Amino acid sequence: MNKIVLITGATSGFGKACAQKFAANNYDIIITGRRKDRLDEISDLLIKESGIRVHILEFDVQDKTAVFNAVNTLPEDWKKIDVLINNAGLALGRDYFDEANLDDWETMIDTNLKGLVYVSKAVLPLMITNKRGQIINIGSTAGKEVYEKGNMYCATKHAVDAVSKAMRIDLLQHGIKVTAVHPGAADTEFSNVRFKGNNDLAKKVYEGYQPLTAEDVADTVFYTTTLPPHVCINDLVITCTAQANSFYTFKKQG
Ligand code: NDP
Ligand code: 8X3
DSSP: OEEEEESSTTSSSSHHHHHHHHTTTTTTTEEEEEHHHHHHHHHHHHHHHOOOOOOEEOOOTHHHHHHHHHHHOOOOOOOOOOEEOOOOOOOOOOTTTTTHHHHHHHHHHIIIIIIIHHHHHHHHHHHHHOOOEEEEEEOOOGTTTTOTTOOOHHHHHHHHHHHHHHHHTGOOOOOOOEEEEEEEESSHHHHHHHTTHHHEEEHHHTTTTTOOOOOHHEEEHHHHHHHHHTTOOOEEEEEOOOSSSOBBBBBOOO
């Protein structure tokens, strides 16, 4: 029987690339997200490319009831989840603290922190019953250093860092691995979302250097699942070669 991975935010970016990477390595995949048309498209693609099984769960991670309903009503043959990738997330806006929009902040807190916690709490009983599993939380370099106008996005990613540490300690007794992967700048739909459809501003983020791709991150996420049962990567920061951390990126001028 193939192993099973559940990926949140599989309709785009890292989540979609992870789905393709795990499918190519014979995992059966539970893909989740809000955009049903994309979930259907990606399901067709994965089946065509890799011939594995795909199960679609359409929900908003901010909706606690929807999250628990979706996971609790999984068919029996989808309940042995080996890997959970908590990837769904977003930044909204890049403004000074006093000028930033409170609704944007609440959406980031509800998605990046509370959503991650809901999905984890829903999936954990299945992993504990199975006496195995790995939870991979997608943090960010923004969870390691706070940068100007990053305020609440950085705060939610620092919270992901802290929650990952807390999970790792409390789940030791169940033998569940907890891995936090913290990427730097990667060219996905992330900046289009952050700048609310201003694609010129989004494009500027990646000018003058070669950022990570979604595939770079997916390859690394997959690698963390290939280690022997007694080995766990706890915390991993991955940036493109031009980036040192949140503050330093070497950009070519002109
Ligand atoms: P994308 O915008 O390309 O993908 C984001 C994914 O999250 C989409 O599949 C989206 O699905 C899903 N999502 C967002 N909000 C919700 C929600 N409320 N409920 C369910 N799903 C949701 O961005 P990335 O792939 O770049 O981002 C993935 C993760 O990586 C995020 O947590 C982000 O913070 C983090 N990250 C990104 C970096 C980057 O530079 N790109 C760097 C470091 C970390 P849908 O809209 O269909 O619901
Ligand atoms: C996304 C990377 O630098 O925009 O988490 O915070 S950054």
